[in-house]
Amino acid sequence: MLHSSTQDTLVGLFVAAGIAGLFFLALQVCNLNYFTEQKGYTVTARFENSGGLKVKSPVSAAGVKIGQISDISFDPKTFESVVKMRIYSQYNSIPDDATASVFTAGLLGEQYVSLEPGGSSDYLKEGSNIEITQSAIILEKAIGQFLFKSAEEKK
Amino acid sequence: MLELIQTLGKSTRAGFTKLGRGTYFLLQTLTGILEIVPRPRLLLNQMYSVGVLSCLIISISGLFVGMVLGLQGFYILSDFGAEETLGVMVAASLVRELGPVVSALLFAGRAGSALTAEIGLMKATEQLSGMEMMAVDPIKRIISPRFLAGVISMPLLAALFSAIGILGGQIVGCGLLGVDDGSYWSQMQSKIDFFDDIINGVIKSFVFGFVTTWIALFEGYDTIPTSEGVSRATTRTVVNSAFSILGLDFILTALMFGDD
């Protein structure tokens, strides 16, 4: 048996190492931003079809992440997908006639919302609606249309 | 035929009896934990033999598992041109599955078998009986501190395992295979969720620690007090712990990551 104070030190080291491991996982691995949540404002866009979009999918403009999806719901009256997104507050000068499109990153990548600024002098703010939207491209539909078209042409 | 049914019935009944004794034992152990509070020294001694002595095997295994994940992941992902997501793959598999499961299996082999052997030998050499005759409850004095030490140590060991594994993956992926260091971390950070992945991993390892330590201590306490009995109990600890860990892992995974 070790001398008890050496033993205490080792137990202390062990506990410290374990907690350090947990902190490492929390901060370095998952970038815990629940406590340091960035300030932002929420805007809404309606899509005919939001495809594989999920909560926390990124919102980007010109390829830069400027926010993330906070909620997706279905509107039973208009049969549209209502997507709420949170834009970080430092990006507060996006024209309110911006176009929101659902794109896919690469062929197999995840889907995201891309904002393309228009020319309006008013900016998006808390509670704004994005009027012009472009739905996700559903691969099966596109292929179906393509085949249908080429079949027509052959006739 | 009749004999077969009889044997089957008998062993089923014996199994249930054992489960019942085990549950009673667990309840006694849990009540005993309250009495450790005024005597932290008992816990500290056990944290040493259960936790500190398992550190080395956990760290080294974590490093190698992470390095292997880095290699394997790189070869698969580079086929799709997605080497940048190596960090995600390494971290997700470690934090969700391999960290809790592999470290619990190692823990059962290292600390669990040692606990069973220790308690079993104490029983075989009449130390537990002797304590009872000295009006000291062996469950409170011997079992409860070991149980608490196991339950506390396991999540810490699993966190250590995952953290070292992720670093190991980084050494291989970024150091040897040329994945970009920045995308290794940033992809990981954007995809790994604190609650869904890390907290769930910690919950898993806590459950595994609870079950493994319980099995180890009960097998030791319930052993037939001969040298053969102790060696059998030690084997049973490792086997039963492994089964329980893997079975529970399936259930927990289905509960935690099922609806995503």
Next chain:
Amino acid sequence: MSAESRSQNSLVSVRSLSFSRGDNNIFNDVSMDFERGKITAIMGPSGTGKTTLLKLIGGQLQPSQGSITVDGNDVHRLRRTELFNLRKRIGMLFQSGALLTDMNVYDNVAFPLREHTKLPESMIRSLVLMKLQAVGLRGARRLMPNELSGGMARRVALARAIALDPMMIMYDEPFTGQDPISKGVLVHLIKSLNVTLGLTTIIVSHDVSETAAIADYIYVVSGGEVIGEGTPEEIKHSGSEWVQQFMEGSADGPVHFHYPAREMQDDLFSSGKRY
């Protein structure tokens, strides 16, 4: 001394005790008295449940019938805390010594004191050294149990058993597997502790000569029953053939040399079977 006065002066009395383990009847309607301040021995061949009797007295096992009272308390009717309080006043020496293997000699003897009293460490030290002095092992206090010989381990266990100054002490096979010198030391210690501290002593043993030398009263147990009792003198001159065989250690007698089997002739000439 008459049985009447023995039972009046008894510290432990066992009344029509029966105990069985599975289908095995270990005790069948056994009654015994253990007098205050005396050495009472329970003798009998191995496997007759002598150790079981000590565990019954200590309340570690429940009898199927009958009662055991220790100092006026019915052991098996006590609540758990009361039973623990009673056990603090009973010392027990296990066959193997049952020392805690992860502590040295000093800490082993100090163990019951630390668990049950709030004495300052300096007083515990004096008490431990006194107890170790009594068994002649004050110099061995830093040794670990695995460094002790069998006889020394038992002496340490004895020091631990008397650490709380109990009213009685039970010895489970104290002489088994000891060399003659260790046996002599233990015989001397048991007797002197009994005389100097007035400890009521119960010895379970099958070592005839050592036990007979110090016991005040002997019960001979076999097959779950008391088959002979009395002072060592009375036992030596007992009319029972069985008791005579046990005390003399003869190979054949009422207890047969041969395990029950069919006739030798039949066995040898029956061919065709493996066993």
